[in-house]
Amino acid sequence: MNKLLIWYGELITGKKLIKRGLLFLTPGMLWLILFLVLPGLILVVVSFAGRGAYGELVWEFGLGNYKRLIGYGIFGWTPDYLLILWRSVWVAVVTTALSVLLSYPLCFYIARKPPRTRYLWLTIVIIPFWTNMVIRTYAWFLILAPDMPLAKLAAFFKFIAPGMPLYPSAFAVYLGMISMFLPFVALPLFSSIERLDWTLVEAAQDLYASNTRVFMHAILPQTLPGLSVGIILTLVPAMGMFVVPDLLGGAKYMLVGNLIQQQFGTSRDWAFGAAISMGLMVLTMFSLYLYKRRNKDIDLL
Amino acid sequence: MKGLQLRGINKTYGNVKAVEDVSQEIHSGEFFTLLGPSGCGKTTLLRMIAGLELQDSGTIILEGEEITALPAIRRQINTVFQSYALFPHLNIFENVAFGLRSRKVPGPEVDKRVKKTLEMLELGQMTKRFPHQLSGGQNQRVALARALVNEPKVLLLDEPMSALDAKLRAQVQVELRRLQQKLGQTFILVTHDQDEALVVSDRIAVMKDGKIIQFGTPVEVYESPKNKFVAEFLGTANLIEGTYHDGQFHTELGIFELEKPPSWKKGLIAIRPEWIRISDTKPDKNGIRATVTEMIYRGTNLDLWLSPGPIRLRTSTYKNIQIGDQVWLDMAPKEIAVLNE
Numbered sequence: 001m002n003k004l005l006i007w008y009g010e011l012i013t014g015k016k017l018i019k020r021g022l023l024f025l026t027p028g029m030l031w032l033i034l035f036l037v038l039p040g041l042i043l044v045v046v047s048f049a050g051r052g053a054y055g056e057l058v059w060e061f062g063l064g065n066y067k068r069l070i071g072y073g074i075f076g077w078t079p080d081y082l083l084i085l086w087r088s089v090w091v092a093v094v095t096t097a098l099s100v101l102l103s104y105p106l107c108f109y110i111a112r113k114p115p116r117t118r119y120l121w122l123t124i125v126i127i128p129f130w131t132n133m134v135i136r137t138y139a140w141f142l143i144l145a146p147d148m149p150l151a152k153l154a155a156f157f158k159f160i161a162p163g164m165p166l167y168p169s170a171f172a173v174y175l176g177m178i179s180m181f182l183p184f185v186a187l188p189l190f191s192s193i194e195r196l197d198w199t200l201v202e203a204a205q206d207l208y209a210s211n212t213r214v215f216m217h218a219i220l221p222q223t224l225p226g227l228s229v230g231i232i233l234t235l236v237p238a239m240g241m242f243v244v245p246d247l248l249g250g251a252k253y254m255l256v257g258n259l260i261q262q263q264f265g266t267s268r269d270w271a272f273g274a275a276i277s278m279g280l281m282v283l284t285m286f287s288l289y290l291y292k293r294r295n296k297d298i299d300l301l
Numbered sequence: 302m303k304g305l306q307l308r309g310i311n312k313t314y315g316n317v318k319a320v321e322d323v324s325q326e327i328h329s330g331e332f333f334t335l336l337g338p339s340g341c342g343k344t345t346l347l348r349m350i351a352g353l354e355l356q357d358s359g360t361i362i363l364e365g366e367e368i369t370a371l372p373a374i375r376r377q378i379n380t381v382f383q384s385y386a387l388f389p390h391l392n393i394f395e396n397v398a399f400g401l402r403s404r405k406v407p408g409p410e411v412d413k414r415v416k417k418t419l420e421m422l423e424l425g426q427m428t429k430r431f432p433h434q435l436s437g438g439q440n441q442r443v444a445l446a447r448a449l450v451n452e453p454k455v456l457l458l459d460e461p462m463s464a465l466d467a468k469l470r471a472q473v474q475v476e477l478r479r480l481q482q483k484l485g486q487t488f489i490l491v492t493h494d495q496d497e498a499l500v501v502s503d504r505i506a507v508m509k510d511g512k513i514i515q516f517g518t519p520v521e522v523y524e525s526p527k528n529k530f531v532a533e534f535l536g537t538a539n540l541i542e543g544t545y546h547d548g549q550f551h552t553e554l555g556i557f558e559l560e561k562p563p564s565w566k567k568g569l570i571a572i573r574p575e576w577i578r579i580s581d582t583k584p585d586k587n588g589i590r591a592t593v594t595e596m597i598y599r600g601t602n603l604d605l606w607l608s609p610g611p612i613r614l615r616t617s618t619y620k621n622i623q624i625g626d627q628v629w630l631d632m633a634p635k636e637i638a639v640l641n642e
Contacts, residue, residue: 202353203386205373207400207447217399221390 047274055268065275081259081276088256089283091245092238095177096231099185102178103230107190122190125183133180137247140176141167168250176244181237185230192226231291236284256280303329303364305350305455305487310359312345312511319345320356321511327455327489328503329364332481334490336498337508338534343491346508347457350489352376363454374403379448380457384464385440387432393419393443394428400451418450421480438469445477449484458490462497474500495535499523507531528642529569538571538638539612554609557587560634569640574604574615576636579622584631593626 002013047065050058069085071077110121128136144150144166155162166172200218209217220227242257249255256276263273305327312320320342327333335343348354350361352373360369368376379400387396394415395402401411419425422442432440441461448456458477462470478501481488492498498505499519506516507530515527526532529540543552544567550557557570580588595606598618605614605622612630622628 197384197386199382199384199386200388202373203380203382203388204399204403206351206353206378206380207451208374208403209399210374210403213403217388217391221388 043274043277046271047278049271049274051269051271055270057270065272066279068272069275069279084254084259085256085279085283087253088239088280089287091173091177091255092235092241095174095181095238096185096234098174098178099182099234100189100227100231102182103186103189104193106182106186107193110190111193111196122187125186128179129183133243134247136180137176137244140172140179140248141165144172144175167248168253170249170253172248173245173253176248177238177241180241180244181234184233184237185227188226188229188233189223190226192223196222228291232288235287235291239284239287240280304331305364305489306360306362307346307350308360308362310346310349310361311357312342312349312354313357318342318511320349323359323511323513325506325513325516327487329487330485331503332478332488332490332501334492334498334502334505335508336492336495336505336534338493341508342511343493343508344459347380347459347489347491350455351378351380351457353380377451377454378457379451379453380459381441381444381448381461383460385432385444385461387440387443387447389432392429392431393424393435396432396443397446397450399447404451414450415446418446422446422449437464438473441465441473445480449486453486455487455489458488460492461490462492462494470494470497471500477501499535507534509534525638526571526640528640529571532571532638532640536573537613538573539577539610540640541570541572543567543570554612555587555589557632557637558634559637559639561639563639564641571638571640572632572636573638574613575602576632577612577614578631578633579614579616579620580629580631583629584633586634587632587637589630589632591628591630593622593624593628596622596624 002015004011004013005017006012007017046057048061048063050060050062050064052058069081071079071082106125110118110125113121142148146152146163146165151160151164151166154160154166155164160166196219200222201214204214204218240257240260241255242261245253245255246258246261256279260273260276260280263269263276267273307323307325307327310320310323311318323342323346335346337343345354349356352368352371352375356369360367362368363377388399391399397418398411398415401414406414416425416428419428422445424439424442424446427435427439427443432443435443441464444461461477462473465473474497477488481501490498490501502519504516504518505522506513507522508514509530515522515531517525522531523535526535526538532538532540541552541554541557543550543557545551545559545563546566548558548562550559550563550570559570563570589609589612591607591609591612593605594608594611597604597606601618602615603618603620603622605616606612607614607628607630614630616622
């Protein structure tokens with residue numbers, strides 16, 4: 001232990017090295033344990049508890065909350081909650097997919113710019129983050145209002161009645177979600193695209209590849225590291241998103257994030273809220289597992 | 302008409318003329334090398350033949366058919382890239398099969414052709430491995446296989462040996478030459494390495510500033526360089542300046558007799574270091590008395606610097622020579638190259 005060793009050029013004893021490691025590691029570990037691991041464990045416990053008449057926690061443990069989540073209520077089985085869960089996954093997947101589709105051309109466009117203007121363009125992509133998320137979402141109210149061109153256009157094509165706004169609707173939710181998450185996909189993807197080795201594209205062209213083959217074999221594999229970071233950064237938070245669907249989707253387009261928020265808020269049913277949270281977490285893990293299995297060679301997080 | 306014809310090819314980047322009015326015929330089945338220093342336009346020219354770069358003007362004709370306006374995917378020409386550009390996520394077999402799969406060649410035939418090509422390049426054991434698991438030399442052969450399996454009418458090689466170490470490079474050069482002779486296919490190589498050009502080529506075109514300055518067989522360009530640039534770029538040369546009158550070449554070093562009278566009155570002659578012989582007695586013609594000022598031992602030979610001049614001389618290491626020795630240099634008229642430009 002007290003033997004001298006050279007650690008990346010520094011002469012040090014093993015004992016000192018361990019001491020130093022602990023010094024740096026402890027604060028972070030404590031933080032994680034106090035504010036992530038412990039609350040997580042409490043959440044697991046709470047999810048098995050019950051609800052009292054006035055919304056207080058009752059320490060009687062059972063599977064009631066989970067039964068309710070999969071649809072067994074006092075009036076028999078209903079798919080309501082499962083539908084919300086399924087819809088959340090669906091919205092997250094569609095949001096991610098559309099963000100990826102929009103990000104590729106955007107990133108290629110920015111990457112072709114000369115270095116000086118390139119970072120100006122990237123800043124434009126990031127600027128929305130400087131504004132509060134709620135305010136940004138409210139801004140959509142204005143854009144989608146009845147008197148604005150978008151709503152008028154929709155009314156002209158008879159998608160909506162004249163004089164109506166474009167919200168609340170699924171369309172508005174997607175619009176809000178994509179505008180929220182596009183930078184999360186675009187920025188990591190850009191870092192991959194910026195370093196793209198174009199010789200591989202030329203080699204594919206030289207070997208008679210169609211445009212699809214060029215993308216699949218020369219561009220996709222090279223951009224996969226950035227793309228997978230972007231997908232995870234979008235898919236996971238999108239599943240639990242509640243501000244955007246709450247404001248732009250209304251009651252008709254409730255997602256699991258809203259449902260959880262409702263349990264901890266107005267409904268005062270913390271135990272059920274905890275159970276839904278656990279359900280969401282399992283779902284997220286399962287999605288990541290599926291994603292990982294399909295892309296075996298990607299290092300995930 | 303067989304082979305590849307380039308007619309009046311021009312390419313400009315901004316103000317720089319990368320390729321200027323290049324017209325060149327490349328015969329079917331020959332190993333043709335574009336040789337020149339970096340920035341001379343040789344790679345640009347190669348990329349235009351491949352269809353990866355668009356010329357400003359000029360025509361390219363492949364086997365009697367104009368391909369000037371065809372994109373790379375429609376040219377029966379394949380390239381071995383300098384960085385090899387192998388697909389990192391595909392194994393060796395799939396890398397080599399890429400071109401055939403692109404053209405939807407039926408599976409069993411892909412199998413047969415890929416295996417045959419891999420066997421030919423001694424990569425038969427590597428099919429399941431990935432490019433990052435192979436050595437530089439092996440990857441270079443994979444890149445070669447990936448291009449050759451498509452049976453291109455012309456194979457382009459863009460400095461394919463620059464990433465190999467010197468010893469392997471020398472070995473690969475000979476192998477490449479043998480392979481080309483066995484296949485009888487047209488190869489066009491781009492290189493800045495004059496040894497490589499001399500070893501592999503049937504014909505060499507020496508390029509400078511976007512133009513082909515001289516072309517011919519390795520013997521022609523090495524032994525009869527047209528001008529100072531070619532003489533110095535291919536190997537080393539003693540360049541001696543002087544005037545020609547009264548049937549003799551008059552220089553500061555002395556008077557030389559030439560085999561043929563030059564086309565100029567005042568100009569340069571070139572003598573390669575290994576063409577000069579050392580003698581103890583005064584030679585009949587073109588003898589120069591010189592003193593050894595510096596010696597460099599190279600194992601296979603001995604390089605001497607002599608004054609006046611300085612003159613460089615290459616001789617065998619058996620010669621017992623010391624610095625300060627006075628010797629006679631024998632420069633026979635037939636060993637002197639007259640630079641006519």
